[in-house]
Amino acid sequence: MTDVASALRVAVDAFIEFLRVERQLSAHTRENYRRHLGEACRLLHEEGLDDWSRLSAAAVRRLVVRLHRHGQQAPRSIATKMSALRSFADYLVRQGVLPANPARGISTPKQGRPLPKNLDVDQVYQLLNLPSSEEPLVIRDRAIMELFYSSGLRLSELVALNVDDLSRHDRQLRVIGKGNKERVVPVGRLAIEWLDKWLQVRPQLVSGEEPALFVSLQKRRLCSRTIQQRLASWGTRQQLAAHVHPHKLRHSFATHLLESSGDLRAVQELLGHANLGTTQIYTHLDFQHLADVYDQAHPRARRQPDEPSDATPDDA
Structure with a gap:
């Protein structure tokens, strides 16, 4: 040197x-x-x-x-x-070495934003169709996977859930997301059913003093690593070719919901994304759809009642 x-x-x-x-x-x-x-x-x-x-x-x-x-x-x-x-x-x-930052405003090569890999609907059903069992851990894991797919939670959000965050009557869940931002998300019917089953057997693992919704055999809040391992194990046992992890279920939730609804804003809210651009990686909206939305919504795109249908060069 x-x-x-x-x-x-x-x-x-x-x-x-x-x-x-x-x-x-x-x-x-x-x-x-x-x-x-x-x-x-x-x-x-x-x-x-x-x-x-x-x-x-x-x-x-x-x-x-x-x-x-x-x-x-x-x-x-x-x-x-x-x-x-x-x-x-x-x-x-x-430090006074430079009068201004010369690296500010220098652009870098554009990064691709590949669509996150997700499970298709048949694969999700294959994963969630666990063997019938009264074993508390099996019921717990089914409830976890149903909730991931039902509500599109991040792993950290699911880990942090407490029993009091779930409103079974309203089928709603209070979630604390990134930046300590709170949002309320709906919970699907099947997820509620399995959460009910889990809450019935949960006392076999832990006393009423523990607030965590999901607990381990050690009678404490389930950790991220254990959830990742359990989902990967179930993916293998259910004979899925794809590796199963929490974010894959979140991606599947977002992709399937967008395919059915096309409502990007709603999915943004459900995922807890601060920016719409983050949500857009889940869909490839064609230009015609965007043009239709523009024509229907933008004030300057809609033809006024007294406006001629076709403009001529003299109108310019």
Whole structure:
């Protein structure tokens, strides 16, 4: 390593220490920053950068082009490296090394947004058709899977559920989602039936003092890892070719509901997505459908009663 490259890394080391002390980021996260910024140091040094005070927007653009050249880096990887560089440059601005962040506003290659893999309806029925059993764990697992598919919950949301969050009479569930945001979601008829069965056998595993809706043999709240393992095991036992995990049931819920209703906004609310764009990965709405919605809804798209049906060039 040359002296110049070493000098560039001194500032990176100081930034990593800042992340540890001031932002209290985990060792894993700090190591990722160090790796991404280390590669940036090397490439920028090869481009002639000898001091961070000379970092320019042009240099950052060249870095993106070099990373993208010949497909050497995937778009997601480039975006991650650029995010690290932007954070580092913000730090340099605060330290007075740079007057402004030259990495701000530099675009990266567009990332694809593949549709999440889901189970089709037949596969869901195959998974949920568990053998008849009075075993509490089997009833619990069936209730969990029915609820995942019925209401599209995240794994963390299901783990955090308490008995009091469920209103069986109204078939509703209070959920605390990302950002501690609360939402109320409907619960399907079959999910309610299996939740009722679970609540009948739940006292065999735990006393009334435990608030968690789903509990383990150790008489405490069921953890995420156990739920993942149980779903994967049931997928194998039910002879599904696809690997089964909680998010696959959430994806299946969203996809099947959109296919039936086409109501993107409703699915957004049910999933607890802050942005509609996140929900749009679940569907490929064709342009004609969007055009029809526009024609019916937009005030400037609807023809006024006194407006001629066809405009002529003289109308322009």
